[in-house]
Amino acid sequence: MWPDGNLERFDERFVMGVDPQYANQVDPENGRILKQQYSRNATLADLPDFINATLQTYQAYFIPQGYSDSWRGYMPYAHRLEPGMKLFNIRTQAQYTIDEVVVDRHGDRTDEVLLSGATSDADPPEISDTLIFDKDCGVKFSRCTPRSTEGVDHEATAERKDTVSAWEAWIDYSVLEEQPAVSDPSAAQRMKIGIKPLYRETVETGDPHLVEERYGQWFDARVRFDLWGATGGQVEDLVYWFLKYFKLNHWVLQYNGIQQMLFLRRGQDQPVGIWRSRLYHRALDFFVRTEHQFSATFRRLDHINVSVRLRQDRFMEEYEAALTGRPSYTGLAPTIRYINE
Numbered sequence: 001m002w003p004d005g006n007l008e009r010f011d012e013r014f015v016m017g018v019d020p021q022y023a024n025q026v027d028p029e030n031g032r033i034l035k036q037q038y039s040r041n042a043t044l045a046d047l048p049d050f051i052n053a054t055l056q057t058y059q060a061y062f063i064p065q066g067y068s069d070s071w072r073g074y075m076p077y078a079h080r081l082e083p084g085m086k087l088f089n090i091r092t093q094a095q096y097t098i099d100e101v102v103v104d105r106h107g108d109r110t111d112e113v114l115l116s117g118a119t120s121d122a123d124p125p126e127i128s129d130t131l132i133f134d135k136d137c138g139v140k141f142s143r144c145t146p147r148s149t150e151g152v153d154h155e156a157t158a159e160r161k162d163t164v165s166a167w168e169a170w171i172d173y174s175v176l177e178e179q180p181a182v183s184d185p186s187a188a189q190r191m192k193i194g195i196k197p198l199y200r201e202t203v204e205t206g207d208p209h210l211v212e213e214r215y216g217q218w219f220d221a222r223v224r225f226d227l228w229g230a231t232g233g234q235v236e237d238l239v240y241w242f243l244k245y246f247k248l249n250h251w252v253l254q255y256n257g258i259q260q261m262l263f264l265r266r267g268q269d270q271p272v273g274i275w276r277s278r279l280y281h282r283a284l285d286f287f288v289r290t291e292h293q294f295s296a297t298f299r300r301l302d303h304i305n306v307s308v309r310l311r312q313d314r315f316m317e318e319y320e321a322a323l324t325g326r327p328s329y330t331g332l333a334p335t336i337r338y339i340n341e
Helices: 012-018 047-059 232-255
Strands: 071-073 086-089 096-104 111-119 131-133 140-142 169-180 199-205 210-228 258-265 281-298 314-317 335-336
Touching: 047 131, 047 140, 047 169, 047 232, 169 232, 210 232, 232 258, 232 281
Parallel strands: 140 169
Antiparallel strands: 071 111, 086 096, 086 131, 096 111, 169 210, 199 210, 210 281, 258 281, 314 335
């Protein structure tokens, strides 16, 4: 994550040569960039925010032509391009409108577009600028409640027919389950790793009277992305568009603290009732591993007060011990003697 709070764009790892620490991130033997290191720690609470941010910058990725017309360029990762769609420049706060989408000789739309500024003084976007679609354009993302908890199930008798309708694409996110991580999910006897919080380190707080201890625990989760489209063909295209997005942006999620995220399976293509019932539905499940970290602050012990009281032990003499039961004494009176005499 950059200092301004924005996540890295999926292509920014390929320009690490401008980083002053580049020499420390390259293998001197082969010149290849070393594996990305985690810049922070993240949990499932952060994942939907990361997905939303990377989806926005990915689908609105713009490459200006520059040499002929600065307002003309390519948007190779947009799921769908239509004239009238609006874009927003994060750096300059400028707004743009797609005036034209170039078609090929077969009449199919390409990824080449012609932009125009919303105001007369707006400058065309530069190649280093990050654009995002307006809230009413592009693929929309939201977090939702799983259907099982809403009491909404698949409708076996429901029917969907492709009709001429406006293009629409939604991606809903939900957590299906989360549990302590296991060493090998496919093993017969799965061993849970870090089922108890593990001590990580002790950190100085800057206060001479306080000390901070950090702990962490691994968790595995299964999350679901419910994909929706106006027609069966649209949502089918959305499935493979989303998988391509994930492959290109996977490193961004890991770099920002998601320890591991893998595609598990695709769900059944069944109609769904009530919940977005007018749209076609596809389900994709992913495996996610995160580390929950927490810290505890303690007062440092400056001195210890010890209170000691001298105790004298004593025992009785002149008695006969019975084989069973309580001891019986002789006729002599027992004598008490202190052990330190």
